[in-house]
Amino acid sequence: QVQLVQSGAAVKKPGASLKVSCRASGYNFTDHYIHWVRQAPGQGLEWMGQINPNTGGIDIPQNFQGRVTMTRDTSLITAFMDLSTLTSDDTAVYYCARGVAERPEGVKDYSYYMDVWGKGTTVIVS
């Protein structure tokens, strides 16, 4: 079945960098974007960006630009998210999720959603 398996929990010092991996299985890795979403303790979901595994092209929202890098290794069917210059505000659970874009017949607009999520990677910055 379709699965995204993330790397394990991490404890980081302020100022350090973080690398989280997300290994895909059960589908053609290059057919779907991979999104990265984080959730601070007791808070909501925050989108960190997306990568096109086929081209390596990335989209990063302004609030993470300069600190987030997303890459992929198609031979390992794995996506990676790097976050630099960590502070305590980066303490969160980090999720990867598979993106879907589809347009049902007869419908003008595309539907975009994240249909499969990894279990999350807990990161503590302290």
Next chain:
Amino acid sequence: SSKLTQDPTVSVALGQTVRITCQGDSLRNHFASWYQQKPGQAPQVVIYGKNSRPSGVSDRFSGSRSGNTASLTITGAQAEDEADYYCESRDSEVVFGGGTRLTVL
């Protein structure tokens, strides 16, 4: 980027119908997706597009959109529906609503 606004908390009596709303300008041109998140678990999509449900999601869940407001309706709410619900949409980038905590009384 556009902002999506949700009520922080909503409650519903067991077996009754509840509507969770999401407001934002991007919803005038883009569908919302809705995610359910239970404590300690990753989110899972319950509604996407015009009103589509992934396989395995109860038909108690339905979605709609009017103007700048998207709605998730749970008809005949059950105890297992108690969770946090997030809307998501996109124009130039993906944005999530702040989330609604649903309590089933």
